[in-house]
Amino acid sequence: MSRHVARRDPRAHWLLLGLGLAVLLAALTLNGYVTGLGGGSGRAGSDVPAGPAAAAVTGGGPVLRLDGDRPVARTMPARTIALTFDDGPDPVWTPRILDALRRNHAHATFFVVGARVNEHPELVRRILAEGHELGSHTYTHADLARLPGWRQDLELDLTSKAISAATGRRETLLRPPYSSVPSALTADDVTALRRSGRIAVLADLDTRDWERPGVPAIVRGATPAGARGAVVLMHDGGGNRAETVAALDRLLPALRDRGYRFSTVSEGLGTAPATVPAPAGARLGGLALRSVQLGAAAIARVMTVLLTIALVLGLARLAVQLVCARVHLRQVRRRRALDARVGLPVSVIVPAYNEAANIAATVRSLVTSAYPRLEVIVVDDGSTDGTADLVERLRLPGVRVIRQANAGKPAALNTGARYARGRLLILVDGDTVFQPDTIHHLVQGFADPAVGAISGNTKVANRRRLLGRWQHLEYVIGFNLDRRMYDVLGCMPTIPGAIGAFRREVFHGVGGVPTDTLAEDTDLTMAVLRAGSRVVYEERAIAWTEAPGSLRQLWRQRYRWCYGTMQAMWKHRRTVRSGGPAGKLGRRALPYLAVFQVGLPLVAPAVDVYAVYGLVFLPGSQLAAAWFGLLALQALTAGYALHLDRERYGPLWSLPFQQVVYRQLMYLVVVQSVVTALLGNRLRWHRMVRTGEAAALIAPGPAPRP
Template sequence: MTDAPDASPSPTGHGHGGGGGGKPIFLDATGRRARRLRWAAIAVAAVAAVVLASFVASLVILPRLTHLAVVSPAYSGHVKHGGRHAGNALLHRIALDDRRNRAKPVSAAGTIAGAWFAPWEDGALDSFRHHAADLTHVYPTWLELSPDGSGVLTKDYDPAKNPTTAPLVQAARANGVRIVPVVGNATEGLFDPHRIDRMLDGPNGEAVMNQLVGFVDQHDFAGLQIDFEQLTPEQIRRVVPWLSRLHQRLSAQGKELSIALEVSLSDADIRSLAATVDYAAVMAYDEHGETSVPGPISSAGFVDRSLDRFTRLVPANKLILGVGVYGYDWKVGTEAADSITNTAALTTAQGYRPEEAPAEVIDFDPVALQPTFSYRDDAGRMHEVWFQDAASVANAMTMAQGRGLRGASLWALGEEDPTSWKVFGKHAVPAPQADAAMRTVTLAQAIAFTGEGELLTVTHEPRAGQRTLERDPSSGLITDESWSAWPSAWTIRRRGAPDHVLALTFDDGPDPEWTPKILDILKAKRVKATFFMIGDEAVGHPDLVRRVQAEGHEIGNHSFTHPNMAHVGDERVRLELTAADRALESLTGRQITLFRPPYNADSEPDSYGEIAPIAVASRLGYSTAGESIDPNDWDLTRSTPGGGTHRLRPQEIVASVLAQADKGHAILLHDAGGDRSATVAALPAIIDGLRARGYALTTIGGLVGQTPEQTMPTLPKDEQSLIAADQAAFGFTHLLGVILFWGFSLAIGLGLCRIVLMLGLASGKRARPLPAAGSALPRLDVMVAAYNEVEVINRTIDSLLTSRDVDVRVLVIDDGSTDGTYEAVKAAFGQDPRVLLRRKPNGGKASALNVALAEATAPVVVGVDADTQLSPDALAKLAAWFADPRVGAVAGNVKVGNRRNIVTRWQALEYITSQNVDRRALARLNAVTVVPGAIGGWRTEVLRAVGGYRSDTLAEDMDLTWRVREAGWVIANEPEALAFTEAPDTLGGLLKQRFRWSFGTLQCLWKHRRSVGKHGWFGALALPSLWLFQIAGQVLAPLIDLQLLIALVIRLLSWWAAAQHADISASPDTTLWLTVAIYATFTMLELAASWIAYGFDRENRRDLWLLPTQRLVYRQIMYVVVWRALERALTGLGQAWGKLRRTGDVVLEAGNDTAGHLAGRAGLVIQIFPRDRPRDDAPSNPRRPPEEDPC
């Protein structure tokens, strides 16, 4: 090794400046430019703060709305049941039965804890999912004997028609619950005993039996339950043999057969029917029913008498008790009742008697041992309610167990008191613990309604209730129950249901094309309507908002951006409501008290997602409008009977509205959101048709007797001062939304153009080097600048000295290292004449490379980074290009050699899919924009002629490449000259490196700005592309991700300070979905392009799955870097090079899974010779003949 004395970056005899180049581009050493920009930014921020402050105040201060008047009916005349000691005889008898039967064994078949599943019950599936682990059996009412008795109807089972079937089966299987479908002789609750006669006549009986057995076998269910009700003794006599044969066939397959028995059956019928099955369910409920006088559902005496009778007729271990868990609400004076759930009973009680303590409302009847209450409805009618709760279930279980029954089953899932599961099922707890567990009642999963009409208000949200229980020690029965706090479910109060009065409403406007036409029709017909407006649309069309108001119509809030509020969360809902409210108030000067959620405006929401927006609106003081009459005028495509489609016709809208007129009180139409010509054409006929049928038309407020002046009261004086600021701020957000959308479109367009252009060029047959005049390749001097590279420098030199087919000398310039780099190289290569080591004071990479250039004697020099290792034939492949006298430089192919974490793998993905593809493409046009510092070959005389490396930019290799190209030289690309570099392995290191690259690129673009349009494709395409894609594209690129994630951004911003709320305006959902589709298409194209790029480099494509994460995370980092570079360029502040930490992770050895695999894919062999192994100082090999002209 030649160990030269310390060197300085002074000019050499070769005529090039040592690290020169003058003042760094953009530097303002005085700092004046930065100070001016800072003061300008402060001034702009101050003005913006003043403008936004008042808007922020109006946006975050919750609206103080004037609620619509609510008239609560006065309560009077409720009945309090007396006679606390009337049931003593019953308790005594039950106590005796319990002692008599306590020792009776349970059937060997095991205790049954079952529940009936009615598909029509809204909460049935949720109840089963929550409590499947408590059950042994589930009895879904899926099967129905056909009216003609010839077969079995399975429509209630059909998974294609019944969305609860598949989840029920899945949950049952997962919890080991036996599925026993019920087959009945009823349609929608009406039993038809004549179906049994039709079934038993002729061959129908066998056909039905075959179908039933086949159904059970096909679906691997546990058996069947028969529910044939209201049969005559003769019909029972005829059906018993049929049941016996069915039992035999099912038993032969290991299936069970049970039957549900009415308590009204005769003793003989009970015996004969029970004898045909494995067990029977005693339906000890409906003591009083829908068509009877008010009374208990299943009083303790009724249950006791039923069990006493049945256990005398049938062995107890062959019986299970059917336990009702529902209730009935009777209108006093009529024999008509509505079936209600336990939750509905409790919410009705507190909804209609809110001022009374719960202990004064709910009466636990001492004889029936069942809760009851009464109330007066909105129309003044008295109601009496009896219902079952956990105490009723506990008492029923006590009586069943006292008589040794095999088990019990609840009718029906979804109707029960949630605490019933403390005393029922496989995990029921003993009485003392059960009483404590039943004290707290939670109804969180339920939704209940009170009243009727289209105006909805959440009056109660889920809250636990409290009650105390008293238990008779001798019988074990609960004899008293007292409520101290109401349990609350989601409770919605409905109002606005006057007879023959309908509200005409329009959603999604205002729209400049359709809204004026609708207003003209309403004016001509003298009809007032309610317009639920989108805040963003209102801001864009303020004149239409004012016209709607001026013509006496009502205005409601329809959110600011029209999201599906069932899916966005409470914070987003609140922000949407408040923003739209402020926008509409700023245009009307009136408070907005009405709200209709986009997409879900049903008058009976049945899920938390649908009720949550109503709850938020209720907290803010809004009344939510439903829409029971919906002709779906938004859907412009209709199906024809033949399977085709046609465009929506006005007469179809008219017919739909008229057909639904008696189903509700609010008509939903649309005045925006698409082509509304059919709606406009239908509107006159709708108005005329409804009036002809005796309906009056009004606004939503009119349904509760309110005028638009009452539903839209004047703003308080303290809020009127904010109107001007609100108008300015919302105008800005609307403009921002437009810019955001078109910026997104432009960014997508630029990205697509770049993909098509670069892949098109790169896919062509690449140029090959010309054959050399002689057999030997030119001698090479490899220049390595090193500053604190002790961890990696010796491996780099090793890889260079093991290069094949070329004569190499390595020039190592230590740039003032303080970590022993110089000493390490000297110790390892001090005796190797192919290594020249020099040391100089620290002056930067450019100055170090210029020192190496001054020492170079070979016709070709190669720049290699100190952390980079080359494949053995990389230098030979570079050198081959210099046989062409037009070639001034050659770019190699840089690979990430330390792919050990996601940060480095992201960079590897970028190198392959972006940098290397770009060089392949631009090389075809002699427009390569950078010969990488990690591996780049240069004609020595050209390098000196253009002035060597300069330090006025941080991208000295890019600057040098451009100067060589501007001097008229060809710059080639050699993708098979592989260099494995150490990429930053932390986000901090990556940010530091990429800021230097971005700032250096910006410096070069500014320095060489006069070359745009010159020097062939270099100035005509390459430089403009850098301005477009590297600068403008990177500035716009965040808009792609921002537009896609806009809903998330708004929701996150809603958690921040309110000042940031003003900067967001999302597109309507249709635009958002279009954005998603465009973005997805772009991402798929990018993935396809990356697949092709990996093929160019013959890389393993296993890392392509990282592309989505790179888009969402890694590229955001790049956006920040570009913005920082622009800020530094504008301010003129100085920027140092920045030293990256080295780990020495790049090791090229046999079997190395990173570099070795990559090199192997390229057909190369990687070896590292031990340092004490003799090396051939003059390797040579004939070069491969060139295939084509390189340019």
């Protein structure tokens, strides 16, 4: 219904959006994989034990080579202690443990987690610089024996890359997580160690310091019997290690007094150094890995912040809506107590383009109105389905038909306004049906001379199908709760095209219906506020309208609404510096629209990706509690909104399904609209195909109810 020039809609942005969401999901998945780190010596995964390992492995020393035909197990020489620390590097406890070792002139071996190496590479460099040695503790502290072969290789390869990027060297030692002494090894453990190709370092003495049993218990657990040498298992990460630090300051002097020396594993056994120079490819790969990991962590933090902000804003919006709804109820009671019985002449203007399915019911509902001083002007905008002829054949009193060449809905409304004789103008869509008392209730607010326009209450007539129920809930919950809030705050940005009333002088004073935006109803309402007039909401003025009956039609309608609303917001952006009603529009309504109609929907697809990530990496009980909690809050809000509109609660059953399909469609509409606006494309009018369901539901009774 317009002469807007149509261009081909951009399509590449959908590919970019899909790629962006895929990258986001991959980043979140990586972060979930990395941050799912354990600690301590408790066995991960299933409690079902595997078969025992060979006696040659379980009965030997803690340092194992399994790459030959026969396993080789070695023990530390007498009076030699190899202190080993797992689960680091930790930004708090690793430096304190290094300080304790330096105070006591001792060296140790640190088995580091690759993901934590990427987070704190400076600590790994310090470990080597102070004469200690490094070994692998896998990338995510994963139980190797319970992983498939490809995952075992990945855990070790990523750890090597992380160490290579941080230090320029590669490790040859491995301590598998959740391991302790050789006697606890299973056949699966041995298979995983053999596959690794590394020297496995277990322990003679497990201090179980991760349980925090107290400093004396840790000291006893680390003290060998007699003059035996030992590999001692301790931790520098995975939790609070204050007891471990204190135990070192007691253990090391005491054992030194007994003639013990403290060395790295390799030094104590007299073997080659535990690290070798890393090739350039490994260093570059490690640097890339670190960048990806840190980037994924940053994205996860940003998503957490965005989700928190969205939740806080959503709850704040709901609180404001509910408070304003209560205030609006009190205001409405005062208005009705002062009902002045406005009876000014009214002209109802109905723009019509191919509205044969509904126009008869629309016009009949108008002329049977209980309001006495009324004329109806139907402006046929070049219809090709006989709309004008149909109205003329009705021969209804007080109804005029004006024909014009197709020029668009705004032009049709302006044509009707030029012919109108009433002091008040009511603009009605060609698929809308009024109740007998609708016009009376709609115009009573004009008793206040400061009121320049009044919004009615639009209801969905074709709500028998699921899509109709969803739109019905949207109208009642979103649109009408918002209108009550806008009314209280004095910043109503939109009078719906289906039902709105204007003072004649205000309408012509702002230049009539604007033709340079697609949301002409929003543009016109904002212009009225800019002119200094108030815009209010009358919930009793009910209009039944036919909502889109298919997802394709809904998309086209909402695409036009969203794009047109953004046009109107940009057009009236300078009202932020104005006073009076215009200032309330600029400082209240426009920021609200920018946040809740544009901003949050734009980030909503990313939030949905975060929800998918949560299904995999977050505790299911917490996720379910959050989802059902929000759903219950929405249901309570919807129930209250339905109560305010005196509607049945039956459609509430469709609310959970609305969150899965309908909500995503509305978000994608905003994405498409923003892209169209940024690229400067002009959007043509999309006319909805009428089915006549509204007319069938309303006609022929004079007081229609669905």
